[in-house]
Amino acid sequence: MEKLDKLNYINGEWVGENQQKFEIKNPATGEVVGTMPEGTKEDVEAAIDAADNAFPEWANLSAEKRADYLKKLFNIMLEKKEELATIMTLESGKPLKESRNEVDYAASFIEWFAEEARRAYGKIIPGKTADQRIQVIKQPVGVVAAITPWNFPAAMITRKMGPALAAGCTFIVKPPKETPLSAIKLMEYCEQAGIPKGVVNHVVCPDEIFSNTIKDSTKVRKLTFTGSTEVGVLLMKQCAEHIKKVSLELGGQAPFIVLDDADLDKAVKGTIASKFRNSGQTCICANRFYVQSKVYDAFIEKLEKEVSKLKVGNGLDEGVDIGPLINKDGYEKVEHHVQDAVDKGAKVVIGGKGQIKNNAAYFFEPTILRDCSEHMVCMQQETFGPIIPVQKIETDEEAIGAANHTRYGLAGYFFTENVTRGTKMLEALQYGIIGWNHGAPSAAQAPFGGMKESGLGREGGVEGFDEYLETKYISFGL
Incomplete structure (x- = not known):
């Protein structure tokens, strides 16, 4: 595939031709696949x-017209599935079969929220006196800024852009430097769908420039971010200055x-589905395993058999299950x-070794x-890699206590x-x-988000739509 030289997308125009460029490299080979x-x-x-x-103008469109634009975008994404999936694998390293699945997943948010656009329901409340009427309506928040991560370069955008556009908000996305090409393709598809100029915008720039500019703007009314808790804390502080709405995953x-x-067969299947997606580089992948002693050895034996079948390599190669780590x-x-x-x-039951190719591509078995035990770093910190650390436990209460002994609260499995x-x-x-007996819980129609220091708000489902709506209460007299 030829090198992709792309530009930023602002107000319906492709801009930045004469600006300094940076390179996007394939994590599986170190080769340059594009510039921005x-x-x-x-x-x-x-x-x-x-x-x-x-x-x-976008906010004043009927919900049906906004839904029509999103449906066109959904259809284009599915028509261009192979194109987008290939680009995704080139810039992120994930196996091509996973990239194809991500295109379907990303498109599902566009489809779901296209339908949800018609359901920004308000309500009528009985007044406290005979001449009072109370009405509640939902209206779009306004301009939304989004900061998205590299590990799901399409789905983490559509999970935010879908509800924002459906609600009547306009949208600015800053994808990471590692994976901007998938985001650019989404902008191209938005343009092909006829979405009006200025409704969606794309800027790749240094994190500090984006966050500080968004912070200082009174025009931006909401920030949505997926990333580390440490960065989320900083963004939340910045947004406090103008009381912006914040969603943090x-x-x-x-x-x-x-x-x-x-x-145990279900448990092993759930482990493979959860742990090794994107080489373990997902925010909800299982990170620490607690197995009761009665089935401890049997579980590990069955798991080892399945893990031994996994193939490590370039995500574009046939049959690869585990791609490279991002860097x-x-x-x-x-x-x-x-x-x-x-x-x-x-x-070490199986694996335990890494391999660096051409001093540029980083693989781990x-x-x-x-x-x-709980004293090990892998049981205390998010690994973001294809590692399964297993600890023996005796009782349900011990398992719950160990599971909850963390400041995070995004996803858990049993x-x-x-x-x-x-x-x-x-x-x-x-x-x-x-x-519960399931290792892949994400779905467009379900609320995705965490407790404690894993974030604020929800993405997906009715709850994810509400994040982009303001509630307005009207009391009027007869």
């Missing part, structure tokens, strides 16, 4: 002005509990977590560590065939997303 201009403060300001100018430290009455820092973190665990008594045990566990676990 590095946006400036002036570019961000221009995007804000464009979104602000486009907002009144932050770090995770997902526990995976296997009780002694679990269907050197990610690789070194995974390597450190494994070495720390081994130094503290964990045993899918790894199982047994005899892990496996049991007993409804009573499962009900008690799902109510006790302090997580916004729970997978």
